[in-house]
Amino acid sequence: MSSQVKGRPATVKDREIAAEQRHVDVAYARLEEMRAEAQAMIREGYRQSLAGTKASLVDRDAMVHQAAMRAKALDVADDGLVFGRLDLAAGGEVRYVGRIGVRTPDHDSLVIDWRAPAAEDFYRATPEDPRGVIRRRVLHSRGHTVVDLEDDLLDPSAGEDLTVVGDGAFLASLARTREGAMRDIVATIQREQDEVIRAPADGTVLVRGAPGTGKTAVALHRVAYLLFRHRRRFGSRGVLVVGPNRRFTAYIERVLPSLGEGSATLRSLGDLVDGVTGTVHDSPELARLKGAEAMGRILRRAVTDHAPGAPDELRVVYKGVVVRLDRARLDKIRNEVHRRSRGSVNAARGRAAEALLDALWDAFRALGGPEAAATAAEGDLSVWNALLAADGLAAIDEPEAPVPAGGAASSNGGGDTMRTQFLARVREQRAFTDFLVAWWPLRRPLEVLRALGDPERLRRAAGRDLDRSEVRLLAGAWAGALAPEETAGDGRGPGPVLSYQDIALLDELDALLGSPPRPSRRRPAPAEDDPFVVDGVNILTGEDVADDDWTPEMQELTTSIERLERSRRVDDGVVEERPEYAHIVVDEAQDLSPMQWRMLGRRGRQASWTVVEDPAQSAWEDLDAARTAMDVALGAEDPASSSGGRGRSRGGRSRARRRKPSPRRARYEYELTTNYRNSTEIAAVATRVLELALPGAHPARAVRESGIDPVVRVLPRPGHPAAARDAVEELLERVEGTIGLILPTGDPAIGDLRAAGLPERVQILDVLEAKGLEFDAAVIVAPETVATQSPRGLRVLYVAVSRATQHLTVLTADPTWYDTLTGA
């Protein structure tokens, strides 16, 4: 190395950097070789396929897949391959830590993967507990070039020979400009964070922490860790990461790929159900109603209620005898079928048909049917048929059906035979099959929810679970938002407006309704003699048994969403099951309603979980009910008894239930305590709001002083769009990165400001959309409105004021808020 760096004498640090650069160069050279090897393997896989045997194709697929994955991981590691070095006391051992493991051809380690056990000390060693580490060094690189170093001397007594350099680059890195998307923190994970990332893979890991403590970052790094350490288990059944909304999932979507993990599924709460998307927030009152556990009971009643448009009477004619079932009898039959059927509502249609037939036979007999039939058979059938035709019923007095084998020799002197004939005839009648289709329609979730827009129907389903005003509010919301889509010329319409809470309800309905009885994979030939085939559809199974180009006369499914559902379920002949995952990460879990927990629970019946939350940021009113639903979703047999590992007991256990929880149900709880996002100046404002929102709550410790004081501006009157714009313009001059302009929910200025042509790095948000996001600068408009617009308004405001890393401007028309926020 030259003793000069760009014309100045080389410093100790320069020399250290140059030494590290030599090791990094060796690692990169080896990385190049490994890439070449992976590419060669891909080529070899394709070459083998030319051999053409079946076995070689399978081998090729496996080989190409492996090699392609490897090549991808190697590409990801290209940027910042090596970021750490440990100097250990034992034998002067040196370990380099990086994005992936790199070994020489002789298997000597050049770089240890950050997720490997041997890298743990890099994150865990502290001066109090050095774990055999003398010096920890963080390497900062740009591309392949090391540009800076930062050392921690953890064991000064053993480190006399080691050079120590550094100037707080970690803290400086926290002040970096935000470019809009979250980045990985792999080089600077802190000890308390590492404990969460490497927590046991079974059971539930519950992480709490104030805004900015790295909960989201940690949860994502944990996914990368789990996929690395338990690839077979989590890779095959998959990992689901759930965040509050699409803006948030877009914000975090680059972190896992940057860690070389593209296989996890990332979804917002509005995107968990195939074919529908929730995009709007309900008012707090509506969200409370839709999200409450009681909604599970209400929906169950709704799917078992008399279907909309279902006929009130069933009439069939057999041998001139008119047999009727009235509404009261029909309701009884329906309730009985629901009571007895374990499976889903749609699948029970077959049982409903049999119950109707039994009831018709009973009614026929009660009418003295068998004798009357005998008389009628001798009468003038043409008169009967004229009457039937006038009633819209088909003439049915056709020649007798052949008696099934053994039927004639029945022990009750022909009663069974008569019954068999009766059932066979009635089953065939159009009047019966049409009735069945209308009375027990195969229903779709959206259609059921839409029907609850009828207050009378909702009232019936609600029982005592909702009062009158609640019924009015809910029915009004669904009647307005879920009105049948206006279909444009192409048959597509704008679709219903669904809220985040609606999605959980649709999933609940999907579980209740279930698929129609599973159709066979191969379509049977059109079954003309099948009495349950009407217009090319088997009305019991919903299976299309006609030609491909057949179109139904009566279409139950009217929206594109429902058509999509139908195609998923029926037309393909394959019933796609709801996906289940091996691990589920729930971010911002404090905001999940009981119904949303039920939705997640259905996706993780065998899963282990990482749940990340800050109760102080919760907009949800009834946290206890949400906790209970969470415990059920996480698979706790008895919510009160699940604890484990270093987890705390959750109290209230009865003696009989005190038993060792299974590993799947063990719970490990962690608290993160350092705020890496906010400057100390901004954190002070957030703490003042926290004191109002949740007196006595502990704020996290902010670590970075910026010297930039937050600005609180009192406006002469509530009109604010111009003032908001001015504040943003000022900040555009001062910061290079992202700016969040955060307004009260439903503020009419949101639309105007979005149309105002502000640069892309300015995001204009409703306060509920700001959850989990981060900006270099934030402008909060009308805290007085945010604080009062919902029962948990102060907590929502706490979320808003804790978004910025550098600059915070608050605009208020209420001078008392100036005092509150500035502590004046």
Ligand SMILES: Nc1ncnc2c1ncn2[C@@H]1O[C@H](COP(=O)(O)OP(=O)(O)OP(=O)(O)O)[C@@H](O)[C@H]1O
């Ligand atoms: N160890 C770390 N090194 C560097 N940056 C970090 C570290 N931990 C967290 N950060 C950064 O701090 C910021 C806040 O992290 P994150 O969004 O994960 O916090 P959070 O606890 O989820 O916040 P919120 O509760 O507001 O959603 C992010 O920019 C993240 O990259």
